[in-house]
Amino acid sequence: MKQERGGVTAPKGFTAAGLRVGIKKTGDKKDLALVWSERRCSAAACYTTNKVIGQPLTVTKRHLADGFAQAIIVNSGNANTCNGEAGIAAAERMAALVAERLPVKAEDVVVASTGVIGVQLDVAPIEAGMEALVAGLSKAGSIDAREAILTTDTMKKELAIGVELGGAEVTIGAMAKGSGMIHPNMATMLCFVTTDCGISPALLQKALSAGVRKSFNRVSVDGDTSTNDMVVVLANGMAGNAAIEIEGPAYRAFAEALDYVLVELAKMIARDGEGATKLVECVVSGAESEEAAEALAMSVIRSSLVKTALFGSDANWGRVLCALGYAGAPFDPDRVKLAFESPRGYLEVCSGGAGVPFSEEKAKLVLGAQEVSVLVDLGGPGAAEATAWGCDLSYEYVRINGDYRT
Secondary structure (H helix, E strand, O other), X not given: OEEOOOHHHOOOOEEEEEEOOOOOOOOOOOOEEEEEEEEEEEEEEEXXXXXXXXXXXXXXXHHOOOOEEXXXXXXXXXXXXXXXXXXXXXXXXXXXXXXXXXXXXXXXXXXXXXXXXXXXXXXXXXXXXXXXXXXXXXXXHHHHHHHHOOOOOOOOOEEEEEEEEOOEEEEEEEEEEOOOOXXXXXXXXXXXXXXXXXXXXXXXXXXXXXXXXXXXXXXXXXXXXXXXXXXXXXXXXXXXXXOEOOOOHHHHHHHHHHHHHHHHHHHXXXXXXXXXXXXXXXXXXXXXXXXXXXXHHHHHHHXXXXXXXXXXXXXXXXXXHHHHHOOXXXXXXXXXXXXXXXXXXXXXXXXOOXXXXXOHHHHHHHHOOOEEEEEEEOOOOOXXXXXXXXEOOOHHHHHHHHOOOO
């Protein structure tokens, strides 16, 4: 794999655009994005498991029922959720506006929204901005599109890589948003992946579902699962590779590349958690199964006490052991080894379930880095491991969410 430039427009046949139409009532931030493929694409998606779902998800699920799509329209500033039939009509109208201006059927348009819940979405500004949005479609448009999908995010989240499949160069590009209300299943975010790979809808869905489990479903910022979470992949086949229709070497290579993209974006989301000052990674090894390792790692990442300790660069390792203990997964506390690691060094704090002497000064140094790993060796006979990502919990998180709506 090699890094490419361009985000969602890096693959052949994809263009994008983004602009401000006034959905966000204050500031000058962009709030409407469009991604379009020259060819109809195989499509796959994963959605939030929250029982309360945004109306755009209802419409998108309907549109992707046949496994194909060609365009994505996204607004930020309003989630279009808890809006009943009016919300459905607004989402369908967004798709129709794309179909009126591009050679694509409304049923082949993915619709997504993010922002405040429970406020009716006025489609008039979107309609007024459509001509300019479509006119702005270009390879360079990924820059504006990635900005237009953001809410409280403080950093861009995009990636593109190239991989050789059967003699053809296949590119995968992606952009995402997510900063708060981040918790499986799925972690709250929007993610749009494009690729020029030729692959069947069924195998594309299989690869995406497996990839999401190992990436976005292992991220937690604040323990809240939102209503509008969506990951969508469009594959237009323009790379010219032999279409992937069986689970052979080409499928495995594609799935590995997709996994890489999703994991990197998941880490970006965790790093940009609302109010966060550091990315936190928890690696659990020596578990009886991957499922057990995942449950243990996620329990550590979710713990508010662990998160606040890391915010204060406090090596309070007892909080980590405590979080492992209520995870509901099997392990022997008397065999656990714990350590913290960062670019500033490695610090062992527990062995055999008991504390070991360590320097508080070194602890402050190691935990004061912007990226910190919590390493948990269960010391058991199992060989399974899993990694989860999160962030610390700061005063700023409360400030941001104290007046999010107003």
